[in-house]
Amino acid sequence: MNKNANQNANQKTNSKKKIVLAYSGGLDTSVLVRILTVDYGYDVIACHADVGEARDKEKIQARAKQAGAVACEIVDAKDEFVREYCFPALRANALYEGIYPLSAALSRPLIAKHLVAAAKKHGATAVAHGATGKGNDQVRFDLAVKGLAPELAIVAPQREKNITRDEAIEYAEKHGIAIESTVKKPFSIDENLWGRSIEGGVLEDPSVEPPDEAFAWTKKPEECSNAPIYLKIGFENGLPVSVDDEKLSPVDLVQRVGAIAGNAGVGRIDLMENRVVGIKSRENYECPAAVALIAAHKDLERFTTLGAAQKVKDMLDVKFADVVYEGLWFSPLRAAIDAFNVEHDKTVTGEVTLKLLKGGLRVVGRASPFGVYNHAMSTYDRTDKFDHKAAEGFIALAGLQLAEFTRVNRLNEAISQTREK
Numbered sequence: 216m217n218k219n220a221n222q223n224a225n226q227k228t229n230s231k232k233k234i235v236l237a238y239s240g241g242l243d244t245s246v247l248v249r250i251l252t253v254d255y256g257y258d259v260i261a262c263h264a265d266v267g268e269a270r271d272k273e274k275i276q277a278r279a280k281q282a283g284a285v286a287c288e289i290v291d292a293k294d295e296f297v298r299e300y301c302f303p304a305l306r307a308n309a310l311y312e313g314i315y316p317l318s319a320a321l322s323r324p325l326i327a328k329h330l331v332a333a334a335k336k337h338g339a340t341a342v343a344h345g346a347t348g349k350g351n352d353q354v355r356f357d358l359a360v361k362g363l364a365p366e367l368a369i370v371a372p373q374r375e376k377n378i379t380r381d382e383a384i385e386y387a388e389k390h391g392i393a394i395e396s397t398v399k400k401p402f403s404i405d406e407n408l409w410g411r412s413i414e415g416g417v418l419e420d421p422s423v424e425p426p427d428e429a430f431a432w433t434k435k436p437e438e439c440s441n442a443p444i445y446l447k448i449g450f451e452n453g454l455p456v457s458v459d460d461e462k463l464s465p466v467d468l469v470q471r472v473g474a475i476a477g478n479a480g481v482g483r484i485d486l487m488e489n490r491v492v493g494i495k496s497r498e499n500y501e502c503p504a505a506v507a508l509i510a511a512h513k514d515l516e517r518f519t520t521l522g523a524a525q526k527v528k529d530m531l532d533v534k535f536a537d538v539v540y541e542g543l544w545f546s547p548l549r550a551a552i553d554a555f556n557v558e559h560d561k562t563v564t565g566e567v568t569l570k571l572l573k574g575g576l577r578v579v580g581r582a583s584p585f586g587v588y589n590h591a592m593s594t595y596d597r598t599d600k601f602d603h604k605a606a607e608g609f610i611a612l613a614g615l616q617l618a619e620f621t622r623v624n625r626l627n628e629a630i631s632q633t634r635e636k
């Protein structure tokens with residue numbers, strides 16, 4: 216929209232307050248368009264940031280208008296999502312509780328950023344989202360908005376009203392909002408380029424194995440080929456740039472790795488997860504690209520960086536994942552850890568070979584001009600150049616205090632004597 220058109224739009228509707236709603240195009244957020252208009256008295260601007268869920272843009276636009284939105288902003292955010300959110304997470308080997316690559320958690324701050332941008336563009340005073348009061352997403356949306364534009368009000372009707380699916384359908388019928396299907400979906404799905412989460416239905420029983428229908432991106436491991444698949448990932452400064460020697464853009468690379476790993480059954484995750492709001496929940500994911508890329512990246516770090524720095528980074532990696540999970544993407548803490556990672560990963564350039572077989576994944580080779588590995592130091596054959604005498608001196612100094620302590624106390628002897636009695 217140009218400046219004049221923008222002003223006209225503002226004038227036409229300046230009697231009513233404006234709000235920007237995170238809009239998926241589904242039933243729930245369509246109902247929210249109307250609720251925010253009728254119950255809350257806002258002019259609603261629907262905002263959809265596409266992070267790779269492959270929905271029909273025109274349909275989303277039409278549904279938003281049909282539900283009563285005064286405007287609809289649709290942003291293709293796939294490239295931004297991978298470069299600015301997934302890749303920093305990859306550099307941090309980010310796995311919440313050691314397992315979950317944070318796919319849903321990474322998309323929320325990006326969506327919030329676009330809500331804030333749309334609010335500025337349209338002169339809105341508030342933003343809204345459809346997250347419930349039981350989940351992590353409300354925390355992530357709200358904290359991201361606070362981190363970017365604390366002056367904006369945040370409205371979360373689903374958290375306030377706890378609208379059930381049946382109520383949403385009833386409301387839609389009453390208000391003439393188009394519904395695509397009233398068939399109850401077996402699972403609640405959230406998906407983007409970094410992964411897919413599957414919740415609800417039979418999965419709410421932690422003892423039940425996830426049924427085949429839960430998965431869409433990964434082949435059932437039992438049904439995968441018996442021949443292993445080798446995948447060579449090239450990295451530059453800690454970020455992936457090629458697959459099997461072919462240079463690819465970030466989005467294409469993630470999609471390529473995801474397709475190959477998913478076809479080998481790699482990336483299924485079943486986690487008893489601790490939510491920010493205290494609930495322990497059973498979560499299922501399929502994140503073939505993230506799982507493969509993190510394994511490769513972590514290995515190349517081990518090969519090309521200092522052991523002492525790696526130990527610090529291991530701790531920061533855990534912290535980074537917690538910070539993202541807890542919704543503090545737009546915080547100086549996240550930015551500071553990321554700055555450390557950028558510096559740390561300056562030598563993480565090279566290639567890692569993964570072997571994928573029936574749901575399993577192993578790193579089986581790595582090569583880099585920056586490999587700190589020195590064959591002459593580690594070999595046991597005749598080319599050995601390691602100074603064995605230096606080890607003797609090292610141990611003499613490392614054991615100095617321990618030997619002295621024992622001489623004075625004979626503590627271990629005393630302990631074993633007490634035990635014998």
Ligand code: ARG
Nearest residue numbers: 319320351403404405412498
């Ligand atoms: N438990 C995951 C997380 O907190 C998945 C959330 C998925 N969100 C959703 N609205 N279904 O990151």
